[in-house]
Amino acid sequence: MSYHSIVMVKQVPDTANISGQVMKPDGTVNRSKLPTIFNPEDKVALELALQFRDRFGGTVRVLTMGPLKASDLLRDCLYMGADEAILVSDRKFAGADTLATSYVLSEALRKLAPYDIIFAGRQAIDGDTAQVGPQTAEKLGLPQITYAEAIIEARGRQITVKRKVDQGFEVLEGTLPLLITVIKDAATPRPFRAKRVMAYKNAHTLLELEKMAEANSLLYVDQLKDEYVSKGLFIPTLTADDLDIDVERCGLSGSPTKVHKIESVILGGGAHETIPATKDGMYALIDRLMEDHIFG
Amino acid sequence: MANYFTDNTDLLFHFNRLKLEEVVEIAEHGYTEAKEYDFAPVDYQDALDNYRKVLEIVGDITANSVAPQAAAVDEEGSHFVDGKVQYAKGIQEALGLLTQAELMGFTLPRRYGGLNIPTTLYTMAIEMVSRAEASLMNLFGLQDIAETINKYGTEEQRQEFLPQFASGAATGAMALTEPDAGSDLQAVNMLAYQDADGQWRLKGVKRFITNGNAEIVLVLARSEPGTKDGRGLSLFACYGKDNIVIRRIENKLGIHGSPTCEMQFNDTPAQLIGKRKFGLIKYVMDMMNGARLGVAGQALGISQAAYEEALRYAKAREQFGKSIYKIPVITNMLMDMRVTLESDRSLLYAACHWVDLRNKLEEKADLLKAEGKDSTAENAKLKEATRVAALLTPMAKYVLSENSNRITYDALQIHGGTGYMKEFNAERLTRDARITNIYEGTSQLQIVAATGGVINDIFADDFTAREQKETSGSLARLADELKEMRVLFLDALKYVTDKTDKHFQSIAAKELVEIYSYLYTGWLLMDEAEEDSRKVFIARRYIIGAAAKTRRNWDTIKKDLFADLLHAEDILI
Numbered sequence: 001m002s003y004h005s006i007v008m009v010k011q012v013p014d015t016a017n018i019s020g021q022v023m024k025p026d027g028t029v030n031r032s033k034l035p036t037i038f039n040p041e042d043k044v045a046l047e048l049a050l051q052f053r054d055r056f057g058g059t060v061r062v063l064t065m066g067p068l069k070a071s072d073l074l075r076d077c078l079y080m081g082a083d084e085a086i087l088v089s090d091r092k093f094a095g096a097d098t099l100a101t102s103y104v105l106s107e108a109l110r111k112l113a114p115y116d117i118i119f120a121g122r123q124a125i126d127g128d129t130a131q132v133g134p135q136t137a138e139k140l141g142l143p144q145i146t147y148a149e150a151i152i153e154a155r156g157r158q159i160t161v162k163r164k165v166d167q168g169f170e171v172l173e174g175t176l177p178l179l180i181t182v183i184k185d186a187a188t189p190r191p192f193r194a195k196r197v198m199a200y201k202n203a204h205t206l207l208e209l210e211k212m213a214e215a216n217s218l219l220y221v222d223q224l225k226d227e228y229v230s231k232g233l234f235i236p237t238l239t240a241d242d243l244d245i246d247v248e249r250c251g252l253s254g255s256p257t258k259v260h261k262i263e264s265v266i267l268g269g270g271a272h273e274t275i276p277a278t279k280d281g282m283y284a285l286i287d288r289l290m291e292d293h294i295f296g
Numbered sequence: 297m298a299n300y301f302t303d304n305t306d307l308l309f310h311f312n313r314l315k316l317e318e319v320v321e322i323a324e325h326g327y328t329e330a331k332e333y334d335f336a337p338v339d340y341q342d343a344l345d346n347y348r349k350v351l352e353i354v355g356d357i358t359a360n361s362v363a364p365q366a367a368a369v370d371e372e373g374s375h376f377v378d379g380k381v382q383y384a385k386g387i388q389e390a391l392g393l394l395t396q397a398e399l400m401g402f403t404l405p406r407r408y409g410g411l412n413i414p415t416t417l418y419t420m421a422i423e424m425v426s427r428a429e430a431s432l433m434n435l436f437g438l439q440d441i442a443e444t445i446n447k448y449g450t451e452e453q454r455q456e457f458l459p460q461f462a463s464g465a466a467t468g469a470m471a472l473t474e475p476d477a478g479s480d481l482q483a484v485n486m487l488a489y490q491d492a493d494g495q496w497r498l499k500g501v502k503r504f505i506t507n508g509n510a511e512i513v514l515v516l517a518r519s520e521p522g523t524k525d526g527r528g529l530s531l532f533a534c535y536g537k538d539n540i541v542i543r544r545i546e547n548k549l550g551i552h553g554s555p556t557c558e559m560q561f562n563d564t565p566a567q568l569i570g571k572r573k574f575g576l577i578k579y580v581m582d583m584m585n586g587a588r589l590g591v592a593g594q595a596l597g598i599s600q601a602a603y604e605e606a607l608r609y610a611k612a613r614e615q616f617g618k619s620i621y622k623i624p625v626i627t628n629m630l631m632d633m634r635v636t637l638e639s640d641r642s643l644l645y646a647a648c649h650w651v652d653l654r655n656k657l658e659e660k661a662d663l664l665k666a667e668g669k670d671s672t673a674e675n676a677k678l679k680e681a682t683r684v685a686a687l688l689t690p691m692a693k694y695v696l697s698e699n700s701n702r703i704t705y706d707a708l709q710i711h712g713g714t715g716y717m718k719e720f721n722a723e724r725l726t727r728d729a730r731i732t733n734i735y736e737g738t739s740q741l742q743i744v745a746a747t748g749g750v751i752n753d754i755f756a757d758d759f760t761a762r763e764q765k766e767t768s769g770s771l772a773r774l775a776d777e778l779k780e781m782r783v784l785f786l787d788a789l790k791y792v793t794d795k796t797d798k799h800f801q802s803i804a805a806k807e808l809v810e811i812y813s814y815l816y817t818g819w820l821l822m823d824e825a826e827e828d829s830r831k832v833f834i835a836r837r838y839i840i841g842a843a844a845k846t847r848r849n850w851d852t853i854k855k856d857l858f859a860d861l862l863h864a865e866d867i868l869i
C-alpha cells in the first residue's frame with residue numbers, strides 16, 4: 001500500500017558559518033547578515049520521507065512556517081522531489097516560541113489531513129530545543145517516535161522504526177498515523193534534480209506574488225495567483241485566516257518563553273599545559289577534547 | 297557550503313559572457329520545446345538561468361561529495377574480481393549522485409530523457425568534475441558516446457540506447473584501441489561479420505579501453521574483408537556485461553578511479569551505427585573531437601585543483617620566518633600558474649563556442665534541407681564554424697593538457713619535499729594530469745590535427761581586423777606585441793612552406809601551432825581585458841611571455857635547429 005507523508009521543515013540561520021558581522025555588540029544576532037540554510041535534520045527527514053515514498057509509493061508534502069524568505073526552502077524541497085510544498089505564514093505568527101509554533105503547525109496539519117506519517121527533524125540548529133515535533137504530535141493526539149534512524153518496515157497501518165537511544169538503539173512498532181522525528185545519521189539527503197530545478201525555479205508562494213504586485217502597479221495578486229496556479233507554479237500559502245485558530249495562542253502573545261539574558265561569551269586564551277608525548281598523555285588529551293565537545 | 301561553480305570567479309566570468317544566443321535558439325527549436333517540457337526554457341535569458349542552476353548543482357555535488365573522496369578513490373582504485381570490474385566506492389557513490397541529480401544526459405535531447413544543454417556548459421561541468429576527482433570525468437565525460445548514437449544512429453537505435461544513458465542506467469565506452477592499433481587507428485583489426493541471419497557480430501581484442509566494463513560499448517571494427525586501411529572500418533554498438541569478456545584491468549600511474557580494460561569479443565552481437573565504411577573516417581573522428589574537448593576540460597579541472605593546492609600550501613607554509621607565499625620566487629611561480637590557468641580557460645571556452653556553433657548549424661542545415669528549404673546562409677556559416685572548430689579543438693587539447701602537466705609540476709614543486717609525499721594532493725594531481733596529453737590522441741597528434749588550419753592561417757582576417765582596432769594605454773603596448781608576433785609567425789610560416797621538405801614541416805609544425813595558439817589566446821585576453829580591469833594583468837603577463845616564446849620558436853625554425861635530423865643515426869647512439 002502507499003502512504004501519504006508530510007514533512008515539517010524549517011529554514012534556519014547557518015550557525016556553522018557565523019562571521020564577525022553577525023553578532024551585534026549586545027550579543028544578539030543580526031539576522032540580515034546571516035545566511036540561511038535548510039535545517040540539516042529536517043533535510044534528512046525529507047530524504048527519509050522520499051526514500052519511504054520510493055519504497056512504498058504515495059506522496060510527500062512539505063510544510064514550513066516562516067516569513068517570505070522561507071519560500072526558498074520550499075523550492076529546495078520541490079527540487080529534491082517533494083510532490084507539494086505549503087507555506088504557513090502570517091504576521092500574527094511572528095515571534096513564536098515552540099509552543100506557539102507547534103500550535104499553528106498542528107492547526108495547519110489538521111487542514112492538510114488525511115496523512116499517514118508526519119516527519120520532522122529531531123531539532124533545529126538555531127534553538128536546539130527538539131520540542132516542536134513532539135509538541136505537534138501531542139496537540140494532534142498522535143503517537144510519536146523520536147530519534148528515528150531508520151524505517152525498517154511498513155505493513156498496512158503498522159510501521160516499524162529503529163530509534164537511537166543512549167548506548168544503542170531500540171525497535172518500535174507504531175500504528176499510523178503517527179509522527180516521527182529523525183536524526184542526522186538516518187540518511188544522506190539527495191542532490192537537487194536538474195529537471196525539477198528548471199521546472200520549479202519560478203514556483204512562488206503567495207507572499208512572493210504579493211511582493212511582485214507591490215513592486216509593479218500593473219500586476220494584481222489575484223490575477224498572478226491564477227496565472228501561477230494554472231502553470232502549476234503556485235506554492236499554496238496558509239495565513240491565519242485560512243486556519244481555525246485562536247490568534248492569542250499564536251506569535252509573541254502565545255509564547256510564554258521569554259529570553260532572560262543573552263551573554264556574549266568571548267573565549268580567551270588560558271594557561272599553557274604540557275601534555276607528555278606518551279600513549280597515556282595522548283589518551284588524556286583525547287578525553288579532554290571529548291569533554292569540551294571539540295571531538296566526537 | 298562550498299560550490300565549485302559559484303566559488304570559481306573565473307569560471308563565472310566566462311559563464312557571464314557566454315554568447316550562445318544562436319546556438320540555444322537552434323537547440324530549443326525557437327523555444328518551442330517549452331510547450332512540451334516544463335523544464336525547457338522560454339527564452340535565452342531563461343535558458344541561461346537554467347544553465348546556471350544546473351551548474352550550481354554540479355558545483356555542489358563535486359565540491360561537497362566528490363572532492364572529499366578523491367584521495368580514497370585514488371588509493372582504492374578499481375577492482376577486478378572473477379572477471380567483473382568494480383568501481384572504487386567513491387566512484388560508485390559519485391555516479392549515484394550524478395544520476396539522482398539527472399546529470400547523465402547533459403547534451404541529449406529531452407525526448408530521450410536528456411537536458412538538451414550545449415557542449416560549452418557540459419564542458420564547464422566536466423571542468424568541475426575533474427577538479428574534484430579527475431577519474432570521475434572518464435565516466436561522466438563519456439556522454440559523447442551517447443551523442444554519437446544520437447547523431448548517426450537510426451531513430452530506433454536512439455530510442456533503444458539514449459534513455460539508458462540519460463537515466464544513468466548505462467554508462468558507455470568507446471572501444472577503438474587495439475594492441476597493434478593505437479595512434480594508428482587505420483590498423484584496427486577487430487573483425488565484424490554478418491552471420492547467416494544477417495546479424496552483425498564482433499570478434500577480436502580491444503585494449504586500454506576506458507570503462508570497458510560499460511553497459512553499452514561503441515566498437516570500431518573491420519567490416520570489409522580484405523581491406524587494410526580506415527576505409528574498411530565501421531562503427532558498431534553492442535551491449536557489454538555478459539557479451540564481452542574483460543580479460544584484465546590495467547595498473548596505471550593515475551586516474552585510478554577509472555578502470556582501463558582489455559576486452560575480448562567472442563562473436564558478440566552488435567548493431568551497425570550509420571553507414572558501413574564511415575566508422576573511422578567520419579563517426580570516430582567526430583566522437584574523438586568531442587572527447588578531446590572533454591579531455592581539455594579535464595586537464596583544466598586538474599590545473600585548477602593543483603593551483604589551489606599550491607596557493608593554499610604556500611600561504612600556510614612558513615620558512616625563513618614568513619609564509620613562502622611572500623617569497624618573490626614563489627609568488628612569481630603562482631602568478632605564472634594563475635595566468636596559464638586563466639588563459640587556458642579562455643582558449644577552451646572559445647573552442648567550445650565554435651564547436652557548439654558548428655554542431656547546431658549542422659543540425660539546422662540538415663533540418664532545412666529535409667524540409668526542402670534554402671540553407672545557403674547556414675551552410676556558409678557552418679563552413680566557417682567547421683574550419684574554426686577543427687583547429688581550436690586539437691589546439692585546446694594540446695595546450696591545456698601540456699599546461700596541466702606544467703601546473704601540477706609547479707604545484708608539487710611549491711610543496712617541496714611534502715609534495716612528494718602521498719599525504720598531500722599535489723602528487724595525485726601530477727599523476728592524474730599525465731594522461732591528458734596522451735589519450736584521445738597524443739599531443740603530437742593534436743599538432744598534426746591543428747597544422748592544416750595554422751598553415752592556411754585561417755584567422756588571418758580576424759587577426760588583421762583586431763590589429764586595426766584602436767586600443768589605448770597599456771593595452772596598446774600589448775597589441776603591438778601581438779602585431780610583432782604575427783609578423784614573426786608569417787615569416788616563420790613562409791620559411792617552413794618554402795622548404796618543401798615534408799619531414800622538416802612535420803617537425804616545425806609544433807613551433808607554428810604554438811605561436812598560433814599564443815596569437816589567438818592573446819587576442820582573446822585582450823577582449824577580456826577591455827571588459828574587466830583585473831584581466832589586464834592576465835593579458836599583460838600572458839602576452840609578454842608569449843612574445844618571448846614566439847621569438848624562441850621563430851629562432852628555432854629560422855636557424856634550422858632541426859637540420860641535424862639527417863644525422864639522427866649518428867646522434868642517437
